Amino acid sequence: MGKAAATKARLQELAMELFAQQGFDETTVAQIADAAGVSQMTFYRYFPTKDSAVFDDPYDPLISAHILAQDPGLPAIERVRRGLLASWSSVPTPVGDETRKRIQLIAGNTRLAAGVWENNRRTEGLIVDALTGSGVPRLEARVAAGACLGGLTSALLDWAAEPNGQELRERMEEALALMGQSSQTVRGNR
Numbered sequence: 001m002g003k004a005a006a007t008k009a010r011l012q013e014l015a016m017e018l019f020a021q022q023g024f025d026e027t028t029v030a031q032i033a034d035a036a037g038v039s040q041m042t043f044y045r046y047f048p049t050k051d052s053a054v055f056d057d058p059y060d061p062l063i064s065a066h067i068l069a070q071d072p073g074l075p076a077i078e079r080v081r082r083g084l085l086a087s088w089s090s091v092p093t094p095v096g097d098e099t100r101k102r103i104q105l106i107a108g109n110t111r112l113a114a115g116v117w118e119n120n121r122r123t124e125g126l127i128v129d130a131l132t133g134s135g136v137p138r139l140e141a142r143v144a145a146g147a148c149l150g151g152l153t154s155a156l157l158d159w160a161a162e163p164n165g166q167e168l169r170e171r172m173e174e175a176l177a178l179m180g181q182s183s184q185t186v187r188g189n190r
Helices: 003-022 029-036 040-046 060-068 076-090 096-107 110-133 138-161 168-188
Strands: none
Touching: 003 029, 003 040, 003 096, 029 040, 060 076, 060 110, 076 110, 076 138, 076 168, 096 110, 096 138, 110 138, 138 168
């Protein structure tokens, strides 16, 4: 890991520790920067807002690429589902307790919970662009992206709230499998 990546990871780690100790709203960027031994300007070089330290999401380009790699003959929702599954399978397994704490923090803060949906909106836009660029009608692309991202978000929040020992990757794969069963049922009833 390079120096920049290490600094970013350290800032994010310290931010999450302070959020857990003091609360998200009570923690300032100045406190995070001070804990890391850097200036506030350095914090803002890596995260444009305090919220972005929680929502940093490097996976969107990966998701688009995996969706584009799916068979264009499949229904849009199945392309999205399979693309998301391939994306989850290709990234390192998130650290369970750290990720669970982050999701619990988000779920417990109204502004951050709203931020999840804003983050999903950006991801949805990239998925819609990928699908429409390959000939899928815009409405179908939006519904497919929204359904799959909504399902994953619900599964993620449920996982954070219900620590039953299931790994995050397992929960995401289970949610995507359920969506696959649902899309099979819908197609079978046409």
